[in-house]
Amino acid sequence: MSPQPVANTLDQENLSPQELTKKLLAVENKVCSYGDTVHYAKDPKFFKHCEGSYLFDLEETPYLDLQMWYSAVNLGYANPRVNESLKRQIDQLPQLACQYLHPEKIHLAEKLVNSVQKGFGQVGRVHFNVGGAQAVEDSLKLVRKHTRKQHMFAFEGGYHGRTLGASAITSSYRYREPFGEFGDRAEFIPFPYCFRCPYGKEPDSCKLYCAQQFVRKFETEYYGVLNPKNGKSEFGAFYMEPLQGTGGYVKPPEGYFEIIAEVCKAYGILLVDDEIQMGFFRTGKLWAMEHFGIKPDIIVFGKALTNGMNALSGLWAKEELINPEQFGPGSTHSTFSSNTLGTATGLEVMTIFEDGDFETSVPAKGAYFLEQLQSLQKKHPEIGDVDGLGLALRMEMCQKDGFTPSRELADAMFQKGLSGDLQARGKKMGLILDIGGYYKNVVTLAPSLTITHDEIDLGIELLDQVITLCKKEGAGA
Numbered sequence: 001m002s003p004q005p006v007a008n009t010l011d012q013e014n015l016s017p018q019e020l021t022k023k024l025l026a027v028e029n030k031v032c033s034y035g036d037t038v039h040y041a042k043d044p045k046f047f048k049h050c051e052g053s054y055l056f057d058l059e060e061t062p063y064l065d066l067q068m069w070y071s072a073v074n075l076g077y078a079n080p081r082v083n084e085s086l087k088r089q090i091d092q093l094p095q096l097a098c099q100y101l102h103p104e105k106i107h108l109a110e111k112l113v114n115s116v117q118k119g120f121g122q123v124g125r126v127h128f129n130v131g132g133a134q135a136v137e138d139s140l141k142l143v144r145k146h147t148r149k150q151h152m153f154a155f156e157g158g159y160h161g162r163t164l165g166a167s168a169i170t171s172s173y174r175y176r177e178p179f180g181e182f183g184d185r186a187e188f189i190p191f192p193y194c195f196r197c198p199y200g201k202e203p204d205s206c207k208l209y210c211a212q213q214f215v216r217k218f219e220t221e222y223y224g225v226l227n228p229k230n231g232k233s234e235f236g237a238f239y240m241e242p243l244q245g246t247g248g249y250v251k252p253p254e255g256y257f258e259i260i261a262e263v264c265k266a267y268g269i270l271l272v273d274d275e276i277q278m279g280f281f282r283t284g285k286l287w288a289m290e291h292f293g294i295k296p297d298i299i300v301f302g303k304a305l306t307n308g309m310n311a312l313s314g315l316w317a318k319e320e321l322i323n324p325e326q327f328g329p330g331s332t333h334s335t336f337s338s339n340t341l342g343t344a345t346g347l348e349v350m351t352i353f354e355d356g357d358f359e360t361s362v363p364a365k366g367a368y369f370l371e372q373l374q375s376l377q378k379k380h381p382e383i384g385d386v387d388g389l390g391l392a393l394r395m396e397m398c399q400k401d402g403f404t405p406s407r408e409l410a411d412a413m414f415q416k417g418l419s420g421d422l423q424a425r426g427k428k429m430g431l432i433l434d435i436g437g438y439y440k441n442v443v444t445l446a447p448s449l450t451i452t453h454d455e456i457d458l459g460i461e462l463l464d465q466v467i468t469l470c471k472k473e474g475a476g477a
């Protein structure tokens with residue numbers, strides 16, 4: 001018997017938003033793989049349009065977005081300048097195979113190269129791809145080509161994507177477990193997560209014990225990473241996010257990265273700075289690693305480069321690693337790698353950054369937001385920790401003791417915000433949150449960098465409402 005054809009949902013004119021949602025979900029359930037997404041929501045929501053800090057559902061209910069597509073939309077939804085640049089490029093040169101050149105690619109590469117030179121005083125080149133994980137894959141090839149090594153260090157709680165190579169250096173075993181042997185699985189080093197110190201130390205007295213544990217690994221060959229006879233290590237690179245993104249916006253203490261970098265430099269281990277989530281002014285600097293006084297050998301970037309428009313990612317690497325004699329044509333290649341629509345929007349985004357005052361405004365807004373979160377913490381002991389750097393802010397949800405992780409409360413907050421049934425300023429509203437962290441109990445806040453003080457106040461009002469309602473309904477008790 002031949003299978004039943006699925007209903008055609010294109011003809012949907014006379015349906016109410018509720019009927020349309022029901023119909024679309026029924027078809028989605030039949031025709032869409034869930035493998036390319038994450039169905040965190042109990043009732044997946046359909047959205048119709050977006051603007052600034054807001055998404056609007058099929059009933060036109062506004063949802064204040066405090067995660068901006070995991071920090072891919074740093075300049076706000078439907079940013080007029082970015083939209084215009086895309087439209088201009090569509091009319092000018094919408095398609096071009098990437099072995100041919102177009103001016104926007106060169107201008108964008110030049111801006112990125114200059115930004116690294118300004119931020120880190122280093123000379124290098126950039127190279128494009130499409131998604132974040134693909135840029136990570138390209139960086140792995142670059143590391144292997146230069147060092148001939150396939151073993152990497154990475155952090156516990158780190159996230160670098162879900163292609164095969166990126167999964168090998170991403171901490172979660174859950175992402176690898178169904179897919180067989182990963183011979184190149186990274187060695188995962190504890191990240192300095194001071195609120196829950198992996199070594200049970202206190203920041204005031206620990207003297208960066210965690211960094212010293214990394215130093216210790218190189219003391220003798222019997223710790224498994226070094227041949228002291230020739231000074232060679234088995235490891236090609238250390239992959240690091242400046243602040244952990246998916247790991248819950250955890251920020252390392254001052255001085256930590258410097259120690260790690262010094263050891264790596266001594267043994268020829270390259271430093272790969274994954275700026276895919278924290279780059280592009282999320283933390284108040286164009287590159288988040290600029291806060292931490294180290295010089296990466298390779299930087300990978302994606303997401304907010306195009307403000308979430310036509311996908312474009314890439315990497316920057318030091319000249320001696322990536323010059324054409326070392327890394328020639330075809331070393332990595334993808335059909336869409338330097339696509340004209342992505343490079344044009346990326347160029348506009350970088351120009352907006354140059355024209356703006358993000359290095360001042362983001363820390364100022366971040367400080368204001370953090371202050372409000374600290375006040376909220378006084379009201380709700382279930383907020384165990386609040387912290388942040390620029391507009392990368394964290395709110396760790398716990399039980400009443402303020403420490404035992406409460407995934408249940410964080411999940412309930414996420415669902416409650418997405419229900420679109422909140423009330424604020426005389427309006428029905430929703431709140432878009434993202435949950436991360438090692439225990440999936442951290443609300444990772446990444447609002448638009450263009451968020452206003454008034455919208456921050458609204459965000460705090462909605463967060464307060466969501467926590468109060470979830471507690472009343474028994475979550476996290």
Ligand SMILES: Cc1ncc(COP(=O)(O)O)c(C=O)c1O
Binds near residue numbers: 132133245274276303
């Ligand atoms: C730090 C980091 N690296 C890599 C990736 C993978 O990027 P993509 O999802 O575009 O493949 C992400 C995505 O969230 C990320 O946050």
